[in-house]
Amino acid sequence: MTEPQPAGTGKAQPPAPKRNAFTRFLDTVEWLGNLLPHPVTLFFLLAAGMVLLSGLFGWLGVAVDDPRPVGAAGRADDGMIRAVSLLSADGVRRIFSSLVTNFTSFAPLGVVLTAMLGIGVAEKSGVLSxxxxxxxxxxSKNVVTVVIVFAGVMSNTASELGYVVLIPMAGAVYYSLGxxxxxxMAAAFAGVSGGYSANLLIGTIDPLLAGITEEAARLIDPTYAVTATANWYFAAASTLVVTAVGWAVSTYIVEPKLGAYNPDDADPTALDGAAASPLTAIEKKGLKVTGLVLLGVLAVMLLSVVPSWGILRDPVTGDAMRSPFFSGFAVWILLFFLAMGWAYGKVVGTIKNDRDVIDGMAKSLGSLGLYLVIIFFAAQFVAFFNWSNLGSITAVKGAQTLEALGLTGPVVFIGFILICCMVNLMIGSASAQWAMTAPIFVPMLMLLGYSPELIQAAYRIGDSTTNIITPMMSYFGLILAWAVRYDKKVGIGTMIAMMLPYSIFFTIVWTIFFFVWVFALGMPVGPGAPTFYSIG
Known part of the structure; x- marks a missing residue:
């Protein structure tokens, strides 16, 4: 932005830069996004609105035929799904008696808190950085872009590590290479945020989304369970796809468009010491010891489920997929990061005793204050949506509409992914967006014959690919601030224009890969995760 000239200087103001159609579009997106209230307020309004809507539809006697077979759990004797008013005396009593348990029993809550205990120790030790x-x-210089994008994807396992460590480091690395x-920074941002749903490992977002999916699936099937590993196979394979696309876009589109770097464009103090510090000898030793310890943890994991006598197989059926191993995978995340943090910290001296471990856990949970507030109100919205039967009614009506239009085949996922892309421009939080939309789309697509695990995998494509072009993404402002240090002229439009090619190619290629993986190759999206769902 051009600063105004002091009065009386006689200097003419420079003309305002021309605003093209794309810039105006970005301004519109930003304006619409700014109209949305805080996620906490949004979920409060949604929960309150759900109570009012349930009263209206209950009074109107809205009902649909229940598509579930006779005798299915939760099916009424008359075969109808009726809107239930939460404004009735019974509804008000249920709200007051269940408000606390709605929160404490919300599926994602315990899993995320458990996983974050281990991640907190790993962050405290410094092993992740x-x-x-x-x-x-x-x-090497020739493969640094591939490594940066890949490291960005992998950093998603550890929450905000990629945003606060890798992205500024990538800028420093490129600068040091001329x-x-x-x-x-663009390559790192593409991997961290654009590839948010791809990873070789299970991260904190996996159990969080699985819990929300499970809650939504139970609107149709009250006994349905979704594990944290629901999308593991597809996410792992997607890591290679995202890395390849991110490298290609960086190499052939973004970097050539940026051209040669002029240090005169930088903030005068930004380049002082702009270099990422190499690993010290003690840090290298710590990483080697950590690798050995993790091999030990991996061996224990395999012994608990691979042999027929594995203690974490299902004790009745002996099944390895539908077993305590996967249903309790958050415990393995806890042990995995706890072992990493303890081993590395003991070597480099960042973890000296049990108090350091406890401090790491406490700090990690302390950072979840806002998350807990959001989840409290999101849990109420999901519960009210469930009790009112409006989710089931919407799903049945939506499925019937899609069937009437002939949109029951796999092509329905193209529209679903694009809808998720658009919603993500306004709501940057993956969990907040999914908590709001899952109760509608999961039951609807289940009634068309698709599994909740598959629906969640498709959602995660749409949620990831537009993260990098929306100012609503929580770290967008921070990344913009780092970019301005290297180029004073960078603004929101510049950042979005730079990241838009990634978003476009990620969406196209990842969607094609989804169809090839699922419908052409017939591969499951995760261990024990079905592709199709059959009612009854």
Missing amino acids: AAVRGMVLGA RHPLAG
Whole structure:
């Protein structure tokens, strides 16, 4: 933005830069997004609105035929699904008696809190930062872009690590190599945020989304269970796809468009010491010891489920997929990161005793204050939606509409993914968006014959690919602030224009890969995860 000239200087104001159609579109997106209230307020309004709507539809006697077979759990004797008023005396009593348990029994809550205990210890020890630095700084100039995008994808396992460590580091690495630092930041941002739903490992977002999906699926099937590993196979394979696309877009579109870097464009103090510090000898030793410890944890994991006598197989059927191993996978996340943090911290001296471990856990949970507030109101909205039967009614009506239009085949997922892309422009939180839309789309697509696990995998494509072009994404402002240090002229429009090619190609290629993986190759999206769902 051009600063105004002091009065009396006689200097003419420079003309305002021309605003093209794309810039105006970005302004519109930002304006619409700014109209949305805070996620906490949004879920409060949705929950309150659900109570009012249930009263209206209950008074009108809205009902639909229940598509579930006779005798199915939750099916009424008359075969109808009726709107239930929460404004009735029974409804008000149910709200007051269940408000606390709605929150404490919300499926994602316990899993996320458990996983974050281990991640907190790993962050306290410094092993996550060291691993990322070792991966990026150890790469040659020819493969550094591939490594940065891949490291960005993998950093999603550890919450905000990629945003606060990898993205600024990537800019410093590119600058030290004589390349445009914004190109490095763009590649890292693409991996961290655009590839948010791809990973070789299970991260905190997996149990969170699985819990929300499970709650939504139970509107149709009250006994349905979704595990944290529901999308593991597809997410792992997607890691390679996202890395390849991110590298290609960086190499052939973004970096050539940015051109040669002019240090004169930077903030005068931004480039002082702009270099990522290499690993020290003690840090390298810590990573080696950590690797050995993790091999031990992996061996224990395999012994608990691979042999026929594995203690975490289903004790009745002996099944390895539908077993305590996968239903309790959050415990493995806890042990995995706890072992990482303890081993590395003991070597480098960041973890000296049990108090350091406890401090890491406490700090990690302390950072979840806003998340807990959001989840409290999201849990009420989901519960009210369930009690009112409006979710089931909407699902049945939506499924009937799609059938009438002939949109029951796999092509329905193209529209679903694009809808998720658009909603994500306004609501940057993956869990907040899914808590709002899952109760509608999961039952609807289940009635068309698709499994909740498959629906969740498709949602995650739409949720990830537009993260990098919306100012509503919580870290967008922080990344913009780092970019301005390298180029004073960078604004929101510049950032979005730079990231838009990633968003476009991620959406197209990832959607095609989804169809090839699921419908052409017939591959499951996760361990024990079906592709199709049959009522009854």
